[in-house]
Amino acid sequence: MGKKQNTQEKILDSATELFLEKGYDRTSVREIASKAKINISLMNYYFRSKEMLFETIINLLIGKTSVSLKEILDSDLELNKKIELYISEYINMLISNPLLIAFVIAVLNRNPEKLLSLKVTDNLYNTDVFTKQLEEEYNHGKIRKINPEQFYLNMLSLITFPFAIKHIINDKNKFSNKDFKAFIIDRKEIIYNMLMCYLKP
Amino acid sequence: MGKKQNTQEKILDSATELFLEKGYDRTSVREIASKAKINISLMNYYFRSKEMLFETIINLLIGKTSVSLKEILDSDLELNKKIELYISEYINMLISNPLLIAFVIAVLNRNPEKLLSLKVTDNLYNTDVFTKQLEEEYNHGKIRKINPEQFYLNMLSLITFPFAIKHIINDKNKFSNKDFKAFIIDRKEIIYNMLMCYLKP
DNA sequence: ATTCGTTTTAAACAAGTGTTTAAAACATTT
DNA sequence: AAATGTTTTAAACACTTGTTTAAAACGAAT
Numbered sequence: 001m002g003k004k005q006n007t008q009e010k011i012l013d014s015a016t017e018l019f020l021e022k023g024y025d026r027t028s029v030r031e032i033a034s035k036a037k038i039n040i041s042l043m044n045y046y047f048r049s050k051e052m053l054f055e056t057i058i059n060l061l062i063g064k065t066s067v068s069l070k071e072i073l074d075s076d077l078e079l080n081k082k083i084e085l086y087i088s089e090y091i092n093m094l095i096s097n098p099l100l101i102a103f104v105i106a107v108l109n110r111n112p113e114k115l116l117s118l119k120v121t122d123n124l125y126n127t128d129v130f131t132k133q134l135e136e137e138y139n140h141g142k143i144r145k146i147n148p149e150q151f152y153l154n155m156l157s158l159i160t161f162p163f164a165i166k167h168i169i170n171d172k173n174k175f176s177n178k179d180f181k182a183f184i185i186d187r188k189e190i191i192y193n194m195l196m197c198y199l200k201p
Numbered sequence: 202m203g204k205k206q207n208t209q210e211k212i213l214d215s216a217t218e219l220f221l222e223k224g225y226d227r228t229s230v231r232e233i234a235s236k237a238k239i240n241i242s243l244m245n246y247y248f249r250s251k252e253m254l255f256e257t258i259i260n261l262l263i264g265k266t267s268v269s270l271k272e273i274l275d276s277d278l279e280l281n282k283k284i285e286l287y288i289s290e291y292i293n294m295l296i297s298n299p300l301l302i303a304f305v306i307a308v309l310n311r312n313p314e315k316l317l318s319l320k321v322t323d324n325l326y327n328t329d330v331f332t333k334q335l336e337e338e339y340n341h342g343k344i345r346k347i348n349p350e351q352f353y354l355n356m357l358s359l360i361t362f363p364f365a366i367k368h369i370i371n372d373k374n375k376f377s378n379k380d381f382k383a384f385i386i387d388r389k390e391i392i393y394n395m396l397m398c399y400l401k402p
Numbered sequence: 403a404t405t406c407g408t409t410t411t412a413a414a415c416a417a418g419t420g421t422t423t424a425a426a427a428c429a430t431t432t
Numbered sequence: 433a434a435a436t437g438t439t440t441t442a443a444a445c446a447c448t449t450g451t452t453t454a455a456a457a458c459g460a461a462t
Contacts, residue, residue, distance in 0.1 A: 007439085007440090022311075023226075023310075023311060025224075025226035025227060026226060026311070028418080028419070028420085029419080029420060029421085030418090030419085030420095038440085039440060039441055039442080040420090040421090040441095040442095041421080041422080041423090041440080041441075041442090042439080042440070042441090043420090043421095044420080044421060044422080045439075045440085049420080049421080050420065050421090051420095099310075102306060102307075102309075102310040105303060105306055105307075105365050105366065106303075106306075106307055106310070108303075108365075108366060108368050108369065109224075109300075109303040109307070109365075109368070110223070110224060110227065112368035112372075115368075116368065116369070116372045121369070121372075124369065125369055125373050126373065147387070147391075149374060149384075150384075150387065150388065150391055153362075153363055153370070154359055154391070154392075154395065156362070157358045157359050157362035157363065158355055158358050158359065160362070161354075161357070161358035161361065161362040161365075162354055162358065164306050164309075164310075164362075164365065165306065165309060167309050167310070167313040167316075167317065168309065168317070168322070168325065168326055169354070171313075171317045171322075172326050172327065173350060183350075183351075186348070186351065187351065190348075190351055190355070191355075193399070194355065194395065194398075194399045197398045197399050197401075198394070198395045198398050198399070200398075208409085208410090229448080229449065229450085230449080230450060230451085231448090231449085231450090239410085240410060240411055240412080241411095241412095241450090241451090242410080242411075242412090242451080242452075242453090243409085243410070243411090244450090244451095245450080245451060245452080246409075246410080250450080250451080251450065251451090252450095
């Protein structure tokens with residue numbers, strides 16, 4: 001039992017790293033086995049197929065990183081504070097997982113039905129709570145009339161897109177990884193100000 | 202000569218469609234040949250290798266769609282008008298090529314050096330002309346102090362990112378393709394207002 | 403009609419893919 | 433110590449991949 005979890009985890013860790021770096025198609029089962037230092041057939045023994053291993057990893061990956069973000073959206077924080085916290089935590093998470101966005105976009109466009117059929121996908125987008133909060137704020141005259149769906153999408157775009165084109169940004173600006181991180185952290189305030197400015201009645 | 206260009210174009214057209222839809226790795230040479238209704242070896246005869254065919258297609262694809270956008274950025278239009286036109290033309294182009302963004306992101310993250318080594322990549326990002334225009338507007342007190350690089354990235358994110366996650370947006374909102382298009386067209390004004398609001402001194 | 407260069411074809415190649423098999427090694431329980 | 437169930441191993445399987453080969457078909461010029 002102890003050893004069982006051990007090799008299973010070794011497979012998971014190695015495969016996760018490879019899938020994130022090179023994508024599903026460019027990662028061979030033999031490479032996973034080699035990196036995990038296990039026999040090739042153990043992958044099938046523990047996960048039945050490469051495809052099922054991949055699904056497991058998607059769920060773990062998105063689950064671990066996105067649940068806390070959804071909780072923020074669904075909390076009862078004041079709108080300003082909620083947006084500020086959401087931006088900050090989302091960016092912190094992506095700094096720790098800089099390959100996640102490109103990975104999700106790749107999976108989404110390669111096999112939309114599969115990704116969208118997973119429960120974890122709910123954590124990736126807007127929630128009813130947040131939409132209703134925006135509507136209520138407008139009804140109380142606190143913010144100007146907006147489309148909540150569009151507003152959330154704007155926020156999400158500003159937060160996540162830079163990570164999808166990190167290589168271009170670094171190349172065009174001659175950024176090191178450190179420079180990129182600083183550039184991204186600067187965005188916390190910029191994005192917040194931009195959204196707040198737009199919400200003003 | 203006539204027939205030569207004919208089969209070459211048949212290969213290009215079929216391969217472009219398949220690469221956009223399924224990506225490089227999930228598209229086999231046999232599938233391209235089958236779609237183009239040609240013999241398999243003609244692909245190597247005209248393009249030497251699958252890889253070189255792919256490079257050719259990347260250049261054609263990005264070249265055709267991005268050159269006019271760069272021209273807008275480098276034009277001598279007034280800032281407001283330039284931003285308005287850039288947003289509108291970029292969105293129009295992506296409505297005609299909805300798979301382009303996911304495609305570029307995939308290539309960029311799979312093989313950064315290769316994409317960035319191509320000349321067409323210059324058309325994909327900010328330009329010196331636009332950066333200087335933003336700086337001058339600030340020096341004349343027309344806009345508030347901003348980081349031009351961040352500002353351009355904000356604009357690009359708001360314009361392009363929704364196309365990268367089109368499937369999620371359609372799924373969560375129960376959008377048809379027609380709904381999505383209307384939703385996107387609405388964004389022209391939203392994005393413009395947001396950026397202008399943020400630029401006000 | 404014959405020659406020449408270009409284009410197209412069918413067949414095969416070598417290499418890599420994910421997966422399965424059946425036996426061995428191991429750990430645990432009786 | 434023997435039996436049982438779990439885990440690991442090496443080898444092979446069936447299949448697909450991109451590419452090459454050598455001959456055939458074609459078109460144009462002599």
